[in-house]
Structure formats: structure tokens, C-alpha cells
Ligand SMILES: Cc1ncc(C[n+]2csc(CCOP(=O)(O)OP(=O)(O)O)c2C)c(N)n1
């Protein structure tokens with residue numbers, strides 16, 4: 001439990017928050033860690049706040065991250081930064097849209113994936129192949145190339 | 158060792174149902190339970206959406222009379238709808254395994270109340286399992302069926318939102334179970350609950366519950382004990398177990414796998430072993446009251462922790478007897494009707510005509526929020542028509558004429574239809590106006606099919622599509638109007654005004670597909686057409 005790493009992905013409904021956190025969970029899972037992922041979802045309507053939490057380590061207990069204990073906070077929508085900031089540790093890492101040079105993206109819709117690239121660079125315990133496999137698992141095949149490029153862009157930042 | 162998979166609790170249950178050879182599952186959608194049957198069907202299991210939870214449970218009961226394993230799934234409030242069959246099948250029991258899933262929603266992430274369905278286990282006298290993560294959600298389903306078959310007793314399987322929707326690792330069983338084929342054995346004394354037989358059955362039920370409690374006390378299958386220090390002991394069940402082991406790594410913990418009936422001897426022994434014993438449970442103080450009734454020296458939680466979900470911080474506070482105000486999380490952006498949602502246009506019309514709207518449950522409940530603020534009441538599924546009738550009966554004529562009952566298409570087939578019977582049979586003096594917001598899908602809970610979509614749970618064509626207008630006409634409603642709320646806005650307002658002025662019974666069907674549902678429906682129809690060829 002003591003070495004658990006906590007990651008929150010937040011944004012608005014319809015922005016791909018859950019898909020992004022699925023990719024994170026899959027990558028840490030295939031790297032061999034215990035993992036728990038938690039979120040509240042269900043309502044179809046678009047547009048409300050959504051956040052999803054991923055925890056990994058040797059033995060993860062609660063699926064929910066205690067307030068102020070997240071190591072990473074990835075926010076896909078700037079209006080949601082303030083709402084989610086109290087969840088981040090004082091020395092935690094905030095990753096926002098500003099961390100990606102959007103002008104270099106082939107397709108602006110891949111910005112989420114580029115942000116996952118930024119996150120991945122801070123998690124040396126997860127080898128790149130696990131991220132790539134997770135991306136391929138959760139994204140449709142015809143979009144693999146453009147997303148892998150976006151991921152590499154974020155990762156090399 | 159088996160390869161592990163990362164699964165949500167709902168996916169784990171579906172996989173367990175498949176591996177446990179469940180013959181079929183019946184349910185009605187409801188967050189957080191909805192994905193179970195979808196996933197079970199995807200794996201190759203037989204599953205159906207029933208019109209409501211009562212019919213779903215009764216289907217499952219019928220199957221279990223045929224000596225196979227069946228599953229009924231629903232959210233917590235769904236069990237209220239299914240409570241009638243539940244209480245009596247607890248008496249008679251079934252020869253086949255019957256597991257009833259109740260997915261509770263402490264904190265009300267998407268529900269109208271946070272009732273604690275552990276109460277149903279005691280009220281109906283039905284054993285209850287409470288998994289705490291996806292592995293247990295998988296494993297306990299086998300135990301639940303085995304217990305159900307051993308005692309010929311239905312079993313409740315209580316989940317909570319965090320167990321349903323959190324993902325964690327699951328190891329799947331390697332060898333599938335063997336089950337006997339369906340068969341029928343006539344046994345009227347067990348299966349027909351006339352008073353003479355029910356009196357015997359009630360006594361049998363109490364005996365079975367005592368036997369099950371004794372089994373739970375004498376075996377390690379139905380509880381889990383984490384032995385740590387003697388200073389602090391925690392009694393808990395479900396998801397709270399994981400919050401506890403994080404909040405208090407030094408504590409010994411007794412977790413109830415089978416949370417009803419209570420293993421009295423185990424609880425006593427555990428409480429006696431530790432210096433301080435705290436019951437940590439989400440929701441109502443049920444375990445605490447049970448321990449107190451047994452005379453155990455345990456502490457409960459303060460009343461403020463009855464509300465909402467527990468989490469690690471709240472468990473820390475409970476253990477520290479901290480009664481100070483909790484930090485209020487920053488308000489996020491609330492959900493809204495999608496831009497382009499057809500319900501928006503219907504509410505604009507209702508608002509323009511200053512209607513009193515008795516509402517119902519679905520995406521359209523969001524019409525209560527600005528900019529519409531057009532919903533006046535919302536009780537439970539199906540209540541729109543009947544509360545509207547009552548309000549019409551109570552109000553003076555001028556006010557009564559403003560009352561409109563608004564419900565969705567899935568809600569119409571669920572229990573709304575009963576309100577039509579009531580309206581036609583007990584017509585108020587001013588008549589009544591019902592508006593069905595027909596977006597041709599069960600949108601709120603994630604776009605499931607229903608009797609009116611023409612497709613089955615797995616989206617293949619249904620034998621028949623039920624048609625709202627044909628149904629209400631056949632039931633004797635005076636006027637049935639079908640209007641597109643998007644393209645016929647003026648007509649909608651004109652017809653609404655005209656019907657409100659009359660003393661007739663009217664059903665206006667505001668028909669326009671949900672924008673998210675329409676995309677799905679199109680792809681299902683294309684797949685189905687291709688399959689036909
Ligand atoms: C008894 C009960 N069962 C299930 C639910 C969950 N639930 C809420 S709304 C809804 C269906 C809404 O569908 P519909 O009436 O078609 O409205 P829409 O969301 O499509 O606008 C369901 C299943 C509930 N609240 N109560």
C-alpha cells in the first residue's frame with residue numbers, strides 16, 4: 001500500500017476522460033502492478049464534470065484517492081483545473097493542455113493522448129511498450145498512427 | 158496461476174455468471190447495475206431487458222422453478238419495484254439457484270435516494286453477499302449460487318457504485334462448473350403460497366436462516382478476518398473494507414462476505430479479542446445495531462457519516478471520532494441536457510404554457526434545472542401520470558388544467574403504462590394530459606433497448622416492436638397526438654393548449670430520437686440489415 005502512485009484524469013463528459021484513464025490503467029496493469037481504477041459514471045448526458053482515478057503499486061487498497069494525495073493530475077479542460085486541484089499533493093504534478101504544443105499535432109483531437117505522453121515521461125517504471133499496447137487496445141485501428149505520433153510528441157517534451 | 162484481467166465489478170459479475178452457467182439473466186437498466194447484462198450477453202450469455210424490475214425478477218424466479226441458475230439485475234430502487242415477488246419467494250424458495258443483484262448508490266451519484274438495501278435482506282429474510290472488489294464480485298457469485306441451491310433459497314447480491322464501476326484485477330476460474338439441465342418437479346407445497354402452505358414456509362424460512370447463520374459461523378467461506386494488532390478491531394463489509402485497511406493498517410478487521418444472516422459467534426469472538434472495536438459501514442447503522450442487539454461492546458459512526466459514500470479520509474475521521482465539519486468539495490459542472498437534445502424543445506413548450514409538470518425519471522428530469530425549471534415534481538419511475546392525476550383531483554379547476562404529466566418512453570413501458578389504465582378508468586373532471594418524451598431509447602442509463610425500440614438487449618431485431626400510440630388508443634385514451642418537438646414546435650404548443658382546455662384524456666407523443674441514441678440505432682440497424690442478407 002505504501003508505494004501506491006495516484007493519478008487523476010479530469011475533464012468534462014464527452015471529452016474522453018474515461019478512455020484516457022482506461023489507457024493509463026491498462027499500461028500500469030500490463031507493466032505488472034496491482035491497479036485499481038475508479039470513477040462515477042452512468043448518465044448519458046454530455047458536458048458535466050467527470051474525473052477518473054487510477055492507483056497502482058504492490059497492493060492497492062481503496063479504489064479512491066484520498067483528497068490531497070494524488071501524485072499526478074491530468075486535466076483535459078482548463079475550467080476543471082481549480083475544481084480538481086485540491087486532490088493533488090502539494091508536490092504533485094499538474095498536467096494541463098498548456099503542456100502540449102497543440103500546433104505540432106496532426107489532429108487536434110489527439111491532445112488527450114499527447115497529454116498521456118507527458119504523463120508517461122514522469123513514470124519511468126512503466127516501459128513505453130506498455131503505453132503503446134494500451135493505446136492500441138483502446139483506440140480504433142485506423143487512428144493508431146496519428147495517436148502514436150501525438151503520444152510521442154508529449155513523451156518527448 | 159491464472160492470468161489476471163483488469164475488470165470492473167460489473168464485468169466481473171458478468172464473467173462469473175457466464176462461468177457459473179447461469180441459464181439466463183433478466184433485468185431493467187439502472188446505474189450502477191446496467192453493464193452486467195450487456196456484458197453477460199456479449200460473452201454469449203442469454204440476457205433480456207424486461208419492462209421493469211418486478212417482471213425481471215419474476216422471469217428469473219420462473220427459470221429457477223425450472224431448476225436452472227438465473228440472475229436478476231437492478232439498481233437499489235429497482236428492488237422496491239420487485240419487492241412484492243421478493244418477499245414471497247423468500248418463503249417458497251426455488252429449486253434452482255436464484256441470485257438477485259441490488260446495485261446501491263450511496264452518495265447518489267445518479268439516483269433519487271440512497272436507500273440501504275441491506276435492509277431488504279433482513280426484511281425479506283434473504284441471505285446477502287457483499288463483494289468489495291472485482292475479484293470478490295467474481296468469486297462470490299459462485300458461492301451465492303451454491304448457497305442458493307443448497308438451501309433452495311434466493312440470495313441477494315449487494316453491490317455499491319464503487320464496486321460496480323471500479324476496475325481491479327480478476328483471476329478467472331480454470332474449470333467451468335457442472336450444472337444439471339432444466340427440469341420440472343411438481344411441488345405445490347413449496348411453490349404455491351396459499352396461506353396453509355405459506356405458514357409452513359415461513360417457519361421453514363426462519364429455520365433455513367438459522368442454519369445459514371450457523372454455517373457462516375462455522376466456516377471460513379463467509380467471512381474474512383485480517384489479523385493485526387489487538388488495540389483496534391474493525392467490523393465491516395463491502396467496499397468499506399478497503400478504505401479501512403488503508404486508513405488503519407494496524408487494525409484487525411472482520412469483514413462479512415455474507416452480511417446477512419449475521420455470524421453472531423464470530424462477531425462476539427472478534428469484539429472480545431480487541432481492546433477497541435468499531436463498526437465501519439457505509440449508509441445505515443445496520444451492522445452496528447445488530448452488534449448492539451447481541452450486547453457487544455462496539456462503537457458505531459457518528460450520524461454525519463450515514464450520508465454519502467465512505468472513503469479513506471472519512472474512515473480516518475470515524476476512527477478518530479472527528480465531528481468537525483468536513484471540507485466541501487469544489488462544485489463541478491452539473492450534467493445538462495445535451496446541446497441538441499429533443500427534450501429541450503418539449504420543455505420550452507411546457508414552460509411557455511406555464512404548465513405544472515409532474516415529472517418522472519430519465520434524462521428529461523434535468524428539465525428541473527435552469528434554463529427550463531419546468532419540472533414541478535419527481536418521485537419515482539412511473540409516478541408522473543398518477544401524481545398528475547392526484548394533483549388534478551386536488552386542485553381547483555383553473556389550476557388543475559395546468560397539470561401535465563411528462564415521462565420518457567422507457568419509463569412509459571416500465572410502470573408509466575399503469576398510470577394510463579388509472580387515467581382512463583378514473584378520469585379527473587378536467588381530463589388529463591400526458592406527454593411522452595419519446596426519444597426511442599433508454600438514454601439516461603446508457604442507451605439501452607426497451608420494448609418500443611424494436612431491438613433486443615443485444616440490439617438484434619425483436620420479435621415485435623410495441624407501439625405507444627397503438628397501446629394507448631387501445632386502452633381508450635381520447636386523443637393521441639404524435640408531434641416532432643424539433644420541427645413542429647408551433648404545433649406542439651397549439652395542441653398542448655387545446656388539450657389542456659378540454660376535459661379529455663390525452664397522450665401527446667413528442668417523438669424525436671436522442672442525438673446519442675440515433676447514432677447507435679443507425680449502426681445497429683445497418684448491422685441487422687447486413688445479417689438478414
Ligand atoms: C425503479 C427504477 N429503475 C431504474 C431506474 C434508473 N433509471 C432512471 S431513468 C431510467 C430510464 C429513462 O429512460 P426514458 O424514460 O426513456 O428517458 P430518457 O433518459 O431516454 O430521456 C432508468 C432506467 C430508476 N431510477 N428507478
Ligand code: SF4
Nearest residue numbers: 495498520600671672
Ligand atoms: S443523452 Fe439523449 S436524451 Fe439524454 S440529454 Fe443527451 S440527447 Fe437528450
